[in-house]
Amino acid sequence: MVSFMACEDLGADGIELDVHLSKDGEIVVIHDETINRTTNGxxxxxxxxLAELKQFDASYRxxxxxxxxxxxTLKEVFEWAKGNNFSINVELKNDKIEYHGLEERVINxxxxxxxxxxxxxxxxxHKSMLKFHLMAPDIETAVLFxxxxxxxxxxxxDYKAKAIHPNYRIxxxxQIEETIEHHIAVRPYTINEPAVMKRLFEVNCTAIITDYPELAFQVRSQLLSK
Incomplete structure (x- = not known):
């Protein structure tokens, strides 16, 4: 939550986060399938x-x-988001572990x-994104690859998605321009190098996903001032 609040202070357009299901079926926001890397557990x-997960310190580093x-939890993020107009990219981490009912819980x-x-x-x-589309066609989906x-x-x-979120290297x-011409949004990840940011801004990429929004603002401002 500290990071999300910092993005709001910086004036970012939105946030990207990852969700998993706890043992008792709560939607929790954490990147990895395990808590090893980002907590002290x-x-x-x-x-x-959820009660057990809340005992671990996610800021110990x-x-x-x-x-x-x-x-x-995703609910906590949404409660905070009621106070702003952020776009929120919710990535489901269900490509390695099948979380039964995750799609339905997120939609609800x-x-x-x-x-x-x-x-x-x-x-x-990608099959999960197709399932989402069939259950909630009014909510935008994107395929990561x-x-x-x-x-x-x-x-x-092929999966009825309105966007692609590719690794920028591939x-x-x-291809970015052609994809946009096909009315598919393009939001590459994870763009942390100024030169890559500049390249993507110059081809009018729909958006970029970055760890450093303040750097992206600097690069974009330099291009706009020319």
């Missing part, structure tokens, strides 16, 4: 209840700056907050 997210940051939560127009759902599990494709827009079309400027 060990084990799979799916093997802990940043003790000088922060204390006692816990793993948030989005509907309860009336965030349908603010959410982009994405996953490397990191393998080259001659016609990347077709990946989105898509060319021409």
């Amino acid at each position: 060990k084990g799979f997210v799916k093997d802990y209840t 940043f003790k000088r700056q922060f204390k006692g940051c816990t793993i948030p 939560l989005i509907r309860s907050y009336e965030f349908e127009k603010r959410i982009v759902l994405s996953s490397f599990n 990191n393998r080259r494709s001659k016609e990347p827009w077709k990946i989105a079309e 898509i060319t400027d021409e």
Whole structure:
């Protein structure tokens, strides 16, 4: 939550986050399938209840700056988001672990907050995105991928998605432009180098996903001032 709040302070357009299901079926926001790397605990997210997950410190690597940051739920993020106009890219981490009922729970939560127009759902599990589309065609979906494709827009079309979120290394400027011409949004990940940011801004990429929004603002401002 500290990071999300910092993005709001910086004036970012939105945030990207990853969700898993806890042992008791709560939607929790954490990147990895395990808590090993980003908390002071060990084990799979799916093997802990929400109450148990809340006992771990998600800021232990940043003790000088922060204390006692816990793993948030998606509901907590949505509660905070009621106070802003952020776009929220919710990535489902269900490509390695099958979380039964994750799609339905996410849709129900989005509907309860009336965030349908603010959410982009994405996953490397393309069948999950097709399932989302069939259940909630009014909520935008995007397919994540990191393998080259001659016609990347077709990946989105095959799974009824409105966007692609490719690894920036495997898509060319021409492919980005062609995909947008096919009315498919393009939001590459994870763009942290100024030169790559500049390249993508110059081809009018729909958006970029970055760890450094303040750097992206600087690059974009320099281009706009020319």
